[in-house]
Amino acid sequence: MNKGLSKLGLDVHVFVFNNDVFEDCYGVVPYIKEPEVCYRSKPRIGLAISHRSISNVRILSELNGREYSLVLYDESMRKLYSVDGRLKHLSDPLLPEVVIDSRALPHKLPEARYARLVIGSIAEDLELPPQVRVYGRITDFHGRPRKGYVQLVSPYGFPVGGAIVRVGEDGRYELYAPKAIYHHAFICDGGYGRNTLEFYGWNVPIEPPEFRLDARFDKIEIYRLSAMETPERTLMIHFVAWDIAYTSGILKTIYESKGGIDIKDICGLDILTPLRKSDVEVYLGEQKLEVRTMRKIEYSIKDYGVKCLTKAYLLEAKIPSSLPRGKYPLRLVAHTVINGVKEWGEAVLYDIRII
The missing domain is CATH 2.60.40 (Immunoglobulin-like)
Structure with a gap:
């Protein structure tokens, strides 16, 4: 060869x-x-x-x-x-x-x-990498099926396309995708930006023979999800939450007042979904973790071509001593009520290593 x-x-x-x-x-x-x-x-x-x-x-x-x-x-x-x-x-x-x-x-x-x-x-x-069956069910946060689309985007972070499929009336889907670690999975529907926001799965390890990805989406997106284990056996979790009732409302107001919108327009603005510690749930595999602290921090968006800071959440959760060492999916769920509107969202970060 x-x-x-x-x-x-x-x-x-x-x-x-x-x-x-x-x-x-x-x-x-x-x-x-x-x-x-x-x-x-x-x-x-x-x-x-x-x-x-x-x-x-x-x-x-x-x-x-x-x-x-x-x-x-x-x-x-x-x-x-x-x-x-x-x-x-x-x-x-x-x-x-x-x-x-x-x-x-x-x-x-x-x-x-x-x-x-x-x-x-x-x-x-x-x-060529083998084709792997990817399947699952997409619902809302009450278990009701949701139509929409499942996308696996950028294998190993390379911007060369991805796999996509429509979700059926019963919320079920199936696709075949090349073996790879995909930068993210994106799942939403035609109401994106108006009535719904997406589910994100990050670092998605599509391996033979098959991979099951069940997901829920509603009105909150959880972006930039990342985590690391501390020496005290806790997880420090960083994420950005945007939503329909609050975040999209601010963006819509900016657009209507200026006749347009640019990433520079959000510099210095706090457009994070307002969340309290009690509004967030964290799971490693099936194990629910105790959320100990949560606060807002700033991070740079210089890599988007704008020299300014914007807001994110930093959360600390306790890893139980009973949890064995290994790799786990980290699932973060957020729920709140804003102006009388109930909003939910979740994201998953795969293969968190716990020692």
Whole structure:
């Protein structure tokens, strides 16, 4: 097998997303970042070339603009599909440094098993990551099924596409996605920004043979969820909560007064969903944790091109001594009432290591 790029200290990733074809749009919500609430789906192929060490970064920049040829094969090495394209080097503070390209496919290729990438005189042969069944049920916080969409976005943080599927009337869904750790799962419906906000799953480990992802969404989104264990066997948990009744209300007011809205407009504003410690529940696996402290902090949004600070929550929760060491999903649930409106939201951060 050819391993020309591997010998240079680079890793090649090829992802085949066997998505259905659809485009469901629900109109413009001008005070959110998306120009239109749309869920678009096509079969896609994503190519990413990453570096194994800092000393190999220079090679990535040298690949920028280079033409490539990529061929997909089935189990018996029968040629299925080929694509020619041009590589793009991305160096963005919000992303891992990487060289990428992504293209729509004319149809699904579930039988694809191998790929050959050729860049000039350099060739790389590789086995594609296996397709993993992902399934589950989507509901509200009363157990009632919710229609909507499930998306797995950016394998290993590479912006080369993802898997997406519609959720059925009974709240159930099933899709197949390449094995990877996905930057996030996004689950919502056509009411995004007006009546509902999304569920987020972070660092989603899609591994064979299958992965179950059940989720609930309502009117609160929990963004930027991150956590670390302290030496005193507690968890420090950082998150941002935005909601329909409070946050979207402020954004809508800014938009209507200025005729537009920009990230600079929220600098110095506290648009966090007002939450008390008693409004938040934390779980490691199925174990509910004691929430000991919660307060607001500031963090920088410089990487979005704006030199200012904005607000987040920092929470400390106790890890029971009875909980064995291992990896656990961290689930954070928030609920409150604002102006008479009951609001709920949850997010999951996967593979928190407890020692």
